[in-house]
Amino acid sequence: MQRLVLRIIVGIIVALSVTTSTHAGGWAVVTLDELPREVRAGETLVLGFMVRQHGVTPIGSSDSDSIKPYLIITPQHSTSTKAETIRIDARHEGAVGHFVADVMFPSAGVWEWEIVPAPFSGTVLDPLTVLPPDAASVEATSNGAFTMASLSTPRLLRWVGGLLVFVAIVLMVLQRLPTRRQRVLQTKP
Numbered sequence: 001m002q003r004l005v006l007r008i009i010v011g012i013i014v015a016l017s018v019t020t021s022t023h024a025g026g027w028a029v030v031t032l033d034e035l036p037r038e039v040r041a042g043e044t045l046v047l048g049f050m051v052r053q054h055g056v057t058p059i060g061s062s063d064s065d066s067i068k069p070y071l072i073i074t075p076q077h078s079t080s081t082k083a084e085t086i087r088i089d090a091r092h093e094g095a096v097g098h099f100v101a102d103v104m105f106p107s108a109g110v111w112e113w114e115i116v117p118a119p120f121s122g123t124v125l126d127p128l129t130v131l132p133p134d135a136a137s138v139e140a141t142s143n144g145a146f147t148m149a150s151l152s153t154p155r156l157l158r159w160v161g162g163l164l165v166f167v168a169i170v171l172m173v174l175q176r177l178p179t180r181r182q183r184v185l186q187t188k189p
Helices: 002-023 135-142 153-176 180-187
Strands: 028-032 044-053 068-075 086-089 098-104 109-118 123-130
Touching: 028 109, 028 123, 044 068, 068 098, 086 098
Parallel strands: none
Antiparallel strands: 028 044, 044 098, 068 086, 068 109, 109 123
């Protein structure tokens, strides 16, 4: 009985060590350039990401690399039929290991998504909430109405810079004005 248990334990250890060595070097990490913010149905989301083997070395920059990343998006709580699951191929763009995919979610709701840098296994990302198309927001922005979403980073920095210059000028003027005590001293003969 003890020999049987010993053989089973040795067999398990050998099986695990063989499995581990076969998968050594066979994994990659996918990192997004930035998290998607306000994703709307029917609008194209340009999604950039890096693929790094072992989380360090960017891969997929030359024709000799066989990496073919793609995205899989599926509405949450679906039965995962072929009609509902959408595959989007990514293209190499920019630096070594950097890829871009143009993603359009066909409907609002919660979507599950995964980036697969084939032949490596995929990276499942947190579910993404896709908002319905917002016609009122599009009309207001196109009519020139002010919204925080219409402020780009450079434009926002210009506004903040202008506000700081205004505050500095006000402070300089206030420093040059005589204080109440100085006015009282000036009026005494």
